[in-house]
Amino acid sequence: MKSTFVVPDGLEPAQRRSDALAPGDRMPSHNPMCFGCGPDAPNGLHLDARAGEGMAITGEMLVEPHFEGGPGMIHGGILSSAFDEIMGMNVMLMGVTAVTAVLDVDFAKPIQLGSRLRFSTEILGTQRRKIYVRAVAHLIDGDGNSGGDTGEEVGGAHGLFIIVDPSVHFRESRAKSQFASPEFGA
Numbered sequence: 001m002k003s004t005f006v007v008p009d010g011l012e013p014a015q016r017r018s019d020a021l022a023p024g025d026r027m028p029s030h031n032p033m034c035f036g037c038g039p040d041a042p043n044g045l046h047l048d049a050r051a052g053e054g055m056a057i058t059g060e061m062l063v064e065p066h067f068e069g070g071p072g073m074i075h076g077g078i079l080s081s082a083f084d085e086i087m088g089m090n091v092m093l094m095g096v097t098a099v100t101a102v103l104d105v106d107f108a109k110p111i112q113l114g115s116r117l118r119f120s121t122e123i124l125g126t127q128r129r130k131i132y133v134r135a136v137a138h139l140i141d142g143d144g145n146s147g148g149d150t151g152e153e154v155g156g157a158h159g160l161f162i163i164v165d166p167s168v169h170f171r172e173s174r175a176k177s178q179f180a181s182p183e184f185g186a
């Protein structure tokens with residue numbers, strides 16, 4: 001991977017909230033209509049994310065025909081959205097509300113429609129309100145149900161997320177959402 005994103009030295013280790021999901025549990029959607037994780041979003045990514053060990057989670061996604069950019073290929077914005085979402089869900093392990101300030105994506109290999117992607121993401125550490133996250137995407141081989149990450153590495157990303165107070169950050173926008181879950185403040 002050729003990213004030039006700089007992760008600062010001396011980050012504080014991230015703390016998993018005491019009541020965080022157990023490894024293997026499905027990560028809940030913060031909003032059923034969320035483009036990334038919402039089960040009811042008609043044209044959404046439908047990312048299926050699972051809690052992992054420590055500060056890691058995984059996710060899977062089918063590259064559907066309406067995610068097309070170049071002929072037969074995934075649109076770059078779709079892959080970027082998937083990385084944004086899966087790293088944002090990773091931050092949920094800390095039990096804080098955070099929004100993306102920086103998203104750095106390495107489009108390492110072309111990804112064809114019909115591929116199944118497996119994302120692996122981990123919180124690298126924190127600095128004050130800043131949370132640094134790293135993710136990679138692999139193709140899932142074979143039957144598509146193996147869940148392994150032994151397939152070819154096709155992309156990578158870093159995210160910088162900033163902890164916000166949801167009652168302040170979403171104060172003006174909240175009324176525009178019919179669906180947001182108060183549990184996640186968004």
Ligand SMILES: CCCCCCCC/C=C\CCCCCCCC(=O)SCCNC(=O)CCNC(=O)[C@H](O)C(C)(C)COP(=O)(O)OP(=O)(O)OC[C@H]1O[C@@H](n2cnc3c(N)ncnc32)[C@H](O)[C@@H]1OP(=O)(O)O
Nearest residue numbers: 030084085088089097098099100101102128130162184186
């Ligand atoms: C789909 C959306 C869901 C929303 C999530 C809600 C939680 C739900 C639960 C579960 C999530 C599941 C998954 C979701 C995944 C998707 C997340 C998204 O895509 S979020 C939408 C896109 N992002 C924005 O709309 C932010 C817009 N920007 C802002 O609102 C502000 O710029 C904000 C809050 C990011 C920072 O503003 P300040 O005034 O609060 O804070 P300052 O003081 O500027 O920064 C704090 C620290 O961060 C650094 N910083 C801020 N921006 C930076 C940047 N661009 N580059 C480098 N450093 C930056 C600063 O230098 C400072 O660092 P120093 O502590 O002093 O060292």
